[in-house]
Amino acid sequence: MAIKKKKELDTEEKSPENRILSFPDEVLERVLIFVKCHKDRSAVSLVCRDWYNAERWSRTHVFIGNCYSVSPEMVARRFPNIRSVTLKGKPRFYDFNLVPPNWGADLHPWLVVFASAYPFLEEFRLKRMTVTDESLDFLARSFPEFKALSLVSCDGFSTDGLASIATYCRNLTELDIQESGIDDLGGSWLSCFPDSFTSLEALNFANLHSEVNFDALERLVARCKSLKVLKVNKHVTLEQIRRLLVRSPQLTELGTGSFSQDQKLRSDADLESAFSNCKNFNTLSGLWEVSSVYLPALYPVCANLTFLNLSYTALQSTELAKLLQNCPLLRRLWVLDTVEDKGLEAVASSCHLLEELRVFPADPFDQEVIMEGGGSGVTESGFVAVSEGCPNLHYVLYFCRQMTNAAVATVVRNCPNFTHFRLCIMNMCQPDYLTNEPMDEAFGSVVKTCSKLQRLAVSGLLTDRAFEYIGTYAKNLETLSVAFAGSSDRGMQCVLEGCPKLRKLEIRDCPFGNAALLSGLERYESMRSLWMSACNLTMNGCQLLARKMPRLNVEVIKEDESDDMHAEKVYVYRSVAGPRRDAPPFVLTL
Amino acid sequence: MELELGLALPNNHLMKGLDLNDGSTTNSYRKRGFEEAFEEVIPKATLPLFVHKNGGDGDDENDSPQLKNSPELNSISGNRALVGWPPVKHPRRRSAGGGAEERWSEHCGSNSDDGGGGRRAKCVKVKMEGVAIGRKVDLSLHDSYEELFHTLNQMFPNMQHGFAHHPHHHRRRFMVTYEDGEGDWLLVGDMPWEDFIRSVKRLKIFS
Numbered sequence: 001m002a003i004k005k006k007k008e009l010d011t012e013e014k015s016p017e018n019r020i021l022s023f024p025d026e027v028l029e030r031v032l033i034f035v036k037c038h039k040d041r042s043a044v045s046l047v048c049r050d051w052y053n054a055e056r057w058s059r060t061h062v063f064i065g066n067c068y069s070v071s072p073e074m075v076a077r078r079f080p081n082i083r084s085v086t087l088k089g090k091p092r093f094y095d096f097n098l099v100p101p102n103w104g105a106d107l108h109p110w111l112v113v114f115a116s117a118y119p120f121l122e123e124f125r126l127k128r129m130t131v132t133d134e135s136l137d138f139l140a141r142s143f144p145e146f147k148a149l150s151l152v153s154c155d156g157f158s159t160d161g162l163a164s165i166a167t168y169c170r171n172l173t174e175l176d177i178q179e180s181g182i183d184d185l186g187g188s189w190l191s192c193f194p195d196s197f198t199s200l201e202a203l204n205f206a207n208l209h210s211e212v213n214f215d216a217l218e219r220l221v222a223r224c225k226s227l228k229v230l231k232v233n234k235h236v237t238l239e240q241i242r243r244l245l246v247r248s249p250q251l252t253e254l255g256t257g258s259f260s261q262d263q264k265l266r267s268d269a270d271l272e273s274a275f276s277n278c279k280n281f282n283t284l285s286g287l288w289e290v291s292s293v294y295l296p297a298l299y300p301v302c303a304n305l306t307f308l309n310l311s312y313t314a315l316q317s318t319e320l321a322k323l324l325q326n327c328p329l330l331r332r333l334w335v336l337d338t339v340e341d342k343g344l345e346a347v348a349s350s351c352h353l354l355e356e357l358r359v360f361p362a363d364p365f366d367q368e369v370i371m372e373g374g375g376s377g378v379t380e381s382g383f384v385a386v387s388e389g390c391p392n393l394h395y396v397l398y399f400c401r402q403m404t405n406a407a408v409a410t411v412v413r414n415c416p417n418f419t420h421f422r423l424c425i426m427n428m429c430q431p432d433y434l435t436n437e438p439m440d441e442a443f444g445s446v447v448k449t450c451s452k453l454q455r456l457a458v459s460g461l462l463t464d465r466a467f468e469y470i471g472t473y474a475k476n477l478e479t480l481s482v483a484f485a486g487s488s489d490r491g492m493q494c495v496l497e498g499c500p501k502l503r504k505l506e507i508r509d510c511p512f513g514n515a516a517l518l519s520g521l522e523r524y525e526s527m528r529s530l531w532m533s534a535c536n537l538t539m540n541g542c543q544l545l546a547r548k549m550p551r552l553n554v555e556v557i558k559e560d561e562s563d564d565m566h567a568e569k570v571y572v573y574r575s576v577a578g579p580r581r582d583a584p585p586f587v588l589t590l
Numbered sequence: 591m592e593l594e595l596g597l598a599l600p601n602n603h604l605m606k607g608l609d610l611n612d613g614s615t616t617n618s619y620r621k622r623g624f625e626e627a628f629e630e631v632i633p634k635a636t637l638p639l640f641v642h643k644n645g646g647d648g649d650d651e652n653d654s655p656q657l658k659n660s661p662e663l664n665s666i667s668g669n670r671a672l673v674g675w676p677p678v679k680h681p682r683r684r685s686a687g688g689g690a691e692e693r694w695s696e697h698c699g700s701n702s703d704d705g706g707g708g709r710r711a712k713c714v715k716v717k718m719e720g721v722a723i724g725r726k727v728d729l730s731l732h733d734s735y736e737e738l739f740h741t742l743n744q745m746f747p748n749m750q751h752g753f754a755h756h757p758h759h760h761r762r763r764f765m766v767t768y769e770d771g772e773g774d775w776l777l778v779g780d781m782p783w784e785d786f787i788r789s790v791k792r793l794k795i796f797s
Contacts, residue, residue, distance in 0.1 A: 096674030153679070179679065237731075258731060261741055289728050291744045314725060363724075364676045399676060426676040483675070508674075 028054040038063040060084060065528050067129065068553065071577040072110045076117035084123035084148075085114070091531050091571055092481075093506060094128055095153060098533055098569070100559060102584050106156075107131045108138070109582075115142035123148040123174075130154070136161030140168035148174035148202075158183035159208070166192035174202040178231070184209040191216040195223075202229035206255045206286060211235040222247040231255025234288035234312075238262040238271060245274040254278075254301075256286035259294055259313075268297060276300040285309035292319045302326035309334045311360045321346035332356040337377030337399060344382030348389025356395035356420075357386055364399070364426060380407035387414035394452075395420040402433045403460060408442035418450040422457035428484045431461040438462055444469035447477075457481040467491035471498025479504040492516035496523050506531040514541025517570075521545070524552050529573035537567040539590075545572065546590035553579055554590045712787065714768075718746045719796035729787055735779050742766065746795065768793045 032054055035041055038061070045055040061084040062075060075082070089105025091098075107129045114121055121143045131154050139146065146169045151157075159182065165175060166189055190212045193200075200220065205212065214236070221227060221244050228251060230244065236257030242265065245251070265271060271294065281301040290313050302308075305327050310320070311334040320335065320343040330351040335343065337359050347354065359378055380403050387393060393415040403425050412418065423442075431438055439460035447453060447469050454476055458466060462485035470477065471494030478501050486492065492512040495502065496519055505527065513536035524530060539556065546554035557569035579589040717724040725745045732738045766778040770789040778786070778793065 093674065095679045096677045098674045234728075258728070260728075260731060261737065261744070263733075263737070289726075289731070291741065293744060361676060361678060364678050399678070424676055428672075428675065481677075483677070 025050070025054060029058045032058045036061070057081060061123075062086070064088065066573055066575075067105055067110070068577065068580055069528070069573060069575045072113035072117075074577065076113055080117075082114075082118050083121060084125070085110075085121065086125040086127075087129060088127040089129040091506070091529065092128070092504075093508065093531055093533065098508065100557065100584075100586060103557075103587065104580065104582055104584065105129045106135075106582065108135045111135055111138055111142065119143065120145045122146060123150075125150040125152075126154055127152045128154065130156040131161070132156045133158055133161035133164070137164035140164040143169075145171060147171055147199075148176075150174065150176040151178075151180045152176075153179050155181035159185045159189045159210070163189035163192045166190065166197075167194075170194075170197065171199055172197070173199050173226075174229075175200070176202060176204040176229075177207070178204050179207055182208060186210055188213060190220065193220055195219075198223050198225065200224040201226045202253075203227070204229065204231040204255065206231040206233055208233045214240055218243055218247065224248075225250070227251065229253040229283075231285060232257045234258045234286070237264065238294065239264040239266075242271050242274040245278055249277045250280060251278055252280045253283035254281060254286070255309075256284070256288075258289050259287045260289040260291040268294065271297040272300065279304075281305060283307040283309070285312075287313040290315065290319075295319060295323055298323065299326045303329070305330055307332040311336055311358065314338045314362055315343070316340075317342035317346060321350070324350040327351060328353070330354055332395075334358040334360065336360050336362045338362045339378075341378055341382035341385065344378060345385045345389075348385045352390060353392060354386070354390040355392050357390070357393060358395075358397040359399055360397075361399040361426060377401060380404050383407060384410050384414075387411040391415060392417070394418050397422040397424075397457075399424045399426060401426050402430070403439065403442065404432045404434050405437065405439060405441040405445070406432075406434075408439075409445040412446050412449040416449050417452060418446065419452050420455040421446050421450065421453060422455065422481070423459055424457065425460040428459075429461045438466070440466040440469065444473075447473035451476065453477055455479040458485055459483060460485075463487045464491040464494070467494045471495050474499055476501055478502060480506070482507045482510055484509045486510045486512060489513055489516035489519070493519040496520035503528045505529075507533070507535060509534040511536055514538060514544070517541055517545060518548075521548060524549060524572055525574050527574070529571065531569075531571050533569040535570075537570055538565050539567050540565070542567050542570055543590050551575070555580070555583070556588045556590060558586055558588055714790055714792045716742065716745065716793040716795065718764075719794070721746060727793070729790065734783055735786075738778075739766070742793075742795065764795050764797050766793060766795050 028051070032041075032044065035044060035055075041055055041059060045052045056078050057080065059079050060081055062079055062082050063086045064070060064075070065088050067087050067089045087107070087110065090103055093099060094103070105128060107124075107126065115138070119142075122145055124139070125148070129151075131151060136157055139149075141164075149165060149169075149172070154177075157180075162175070162177070162182075165172065193216070197220075201224070203220075212233070212235075217232070217236075218240075221230065227248050230248065230251055231253070232241070232244075232255060234257050236244075238257075238259060239262050241256050245254075275297050278301055282304055284298065284301065284305055284307070287310060292315075302323065303326065306329055308327060308330055314336055315323075315338060317339050320339045324330070324346050327350065331353055333347060333351065333354060333356070335347075335358070339346075339359075344359070347357070359382075361377055378398070378400050380400070383396075383398060383400070383403075384407050387410065391414065394417045396418065397420075400423075403423065408423070412421075425439070432442075439458075440463055442460070443456070443458050443462070443466045446456070451473075453474055456470070456474065456477055456479070458481070464487045467486060467490070470480070475498075477499045480495060480499070480502065482505075489512055491510070492507070493516055495505070496516075502523065503526075508531075510532075512532065517532070517537055518541065520530070542554050542556055546552065551574060553571075553573055553575045555571045556567045557571070559568065580587070583589055712729040713726045714729060715724050716727050727738070727741055727745065729738070732741065767775050768778050768786070769775050769791045771791065775794070
């Protein structure tokens with residue numbers, strides 16, 4: 001139907017000569033269906049007017065990386081046939097409390113427009129958006145074909161909102177509320193799925209605080225034969241997990257609840273057999289409060305595991321080592337630093353196919369948990385050990401309290417294919433602890449060796465030299481996160497001048513001022529956004545930027561009235577929608 | 591450079607422009623009440639927060655944090671007072687280890703009395719003398735002292751060793767103590783389980 005409508009328009013507009021020469025529209029649109037990636041689609045739309053039109057009519061999924069870069073009306077006007085929307089809202093530093101609450105990124109205006117433009121919408125994938133219960137209720141009632149709702153790091157809603165989704169979305173296949181801040185009003189929302197509802201394929205409520213009604217959950221799992229992903233919260237006990245597994249051996253991804261002592265568990269053998277029955281697991285997570293005596297029950301499912309998320313589990317190195325011996329096919333591993341370097345050595349010896357490693361700090365703030373005789377958590381030697389055993393490693397997120405330039409150089413020599421390198425030395429401005437030099441050379445070696453690097457997060461004591469390296473070598477860099485680093489404006493300038501593919505730049509507590517900000521005048525329109533907080537920016541500098549670049553939104557967050565000249569938090573982003581109309585009083589658009 | 595013992599930020603040029611809205615100045619981990627309550631601990635001089643090159647004074651009973659290698663900064667108080675540093679998202683911090691930085695109201699670690707309507711997690715820290723890593727135990731998953739000791743056994747295998755080989759005093763070689771709401775340190779097991787649950791803040795095990 002969409003294609004026909006478009007053809008009528010074209011025959012009116014085109015002259016006969018052009019129609020003979022141009023590629024037949026039907027063929028083009030059929031071909032374009034196979035172009036899924038939004039970056040490719042953007043490229044297609046720029047070829048010529050025909051291709052622009054063919055692309056907009058055939059696009060079914062739209063990705064909006066910054067909800068304020070475009071308005072919902074504009075999206076609806078350009079793309080008539082959208083079935084799936086991905087929308088991202090607040091700046092990433094919102095996750096670390098740097099953005100005040102009530103900043104914005106409200107989903108509702110989008111829902112209102114899309115309810116009339118896309119009545120057959122099936123999916124919303126949201127990140128860092130504010131979603132209220134009213135919005136969820138409106139969504140549930142407005143889109144009869146709705147299938148998938150994914151809320152990552154969202155907030156503003158409660159379990160009442162989930163009840164609306166469960167009640168009205170008859171065709172729901174996916175409900176994923178991971179890491180969202182939910183007002184927990186109790187677990188009865190799960191009981192709102194009607195008895196006739198059987199289409200669920202993925203359910204993730206791992207971060208919900210309260211207990212859900214287990215009977216309702218068990219019945220839901222039993223009747224949804226296509227359920228593949230189930231991630232429960234920590235109130236679900238071992239015995240309950242056992243019962244759920246018995247009902248759904250077809251699961252491919254499981255997030256367990258609490259994995260500790262459960263009086264109701266009849267026997268360990270029962271638990272093991274429930275797990276053994278599940279032949280298709282590729283992902284395992286959850287495992288809150290693990291009693292290591294139950295870990296062997298997992299061994300049967302470890303053989304095919306590709307992703308193991310132990311970031312909520314305070315495992316020790318020996319426990320991890322035993323577990324990993326059963327996971328030879330592991331590609332992604334998330335752990336807490338309680339496993340220490342020894343645990344990482346076990347990773348290196350058991351998981352040779354590893355591609356991604358994330359090591360989170362168990363106690364990033366409370367210094368009571370301290371290791372004897374050395375650093376706490378993991379150190380540079382664990383990092384090096386993993387790089388020696390896992391040559392395919394290309395994604396790392398590593399929290400530690402000490403690092404050396406030499407170790408990082410060794411790591412990238414062993415693993416030159418890093419695409420994502422995020423190193424967080426938790427003690428601010430800490431130099432190489434052996435040589436006492438800045439960590440410039442570490443990141444220098446990263447950017448020189450890893451030519452495919454797309455994402456970089458730096459830490460430790462860093463001078464402008466580190467940024468000179470980044471600007472000189474990191475030609476594929478798209479995202480850069482900087483904190484407590486650099487010596488002068490030159491640092492930021494090097495990056496803005498030298499990294500042609502830079503899209504997201506987030507900076508906090510660095511000595512970069514107006515000169516640095518303005519050196520990027522030409523760059524910001526080709527970037528998604530720039531965040532700078534606790535730097536040396538002034539209102540004048542920001543106003544100058546705003547004046548010179550009218551298609552950028554230059555926003556300053558002003559939280560206290562004292563220093564009028566200083567621009568404490570600045571958020572700059574390109575937009576075709578003009579300045580925000582919903583900005584709260586503390587957000588000043590210049 | 592001598593640093594102050596306390597949570598006030600040192601006067602340091604790198605600290606300018608910090609957002610101090612966070613206000614997490616609870617310093618319960620610095621309480622000294624424990625040593626006074628139980629005489630077994632070797633009395634030691636108050637540790638000034640000097641920077642040491644490698645390891646502090648080797649005292650493994652240390653309740654005060656030790657600094658390793660930050661010449662300019664009191665990284666401990668710096669980290670605690672600094673908003674959003676280290677950059678860890680809240681859910682992981684909360685479940686895994688503790689930390690004061692919570693954006694949303696949270697049950698694990700709080701002492702709030704549950705008014706009914708669903709079990710709430712009640713996690714308290716457990717530290718054992720001589721063991722470097724502290725653990726956390728969810729008391730709401732236990733119904734009695736026996737269950738609690740069973741879990742502690744599993745968390746601290748040394749303790750298990752102690753049980754098996756030296757059965758005396760209260761059938762335990764190890765003493766399990768807890769800090770209550772008023773900051774006093776008491777022996778675990780002396781009061782009814784429900785009262786214990788309500789007042790316990792954290793546990794400490796030692797021989």
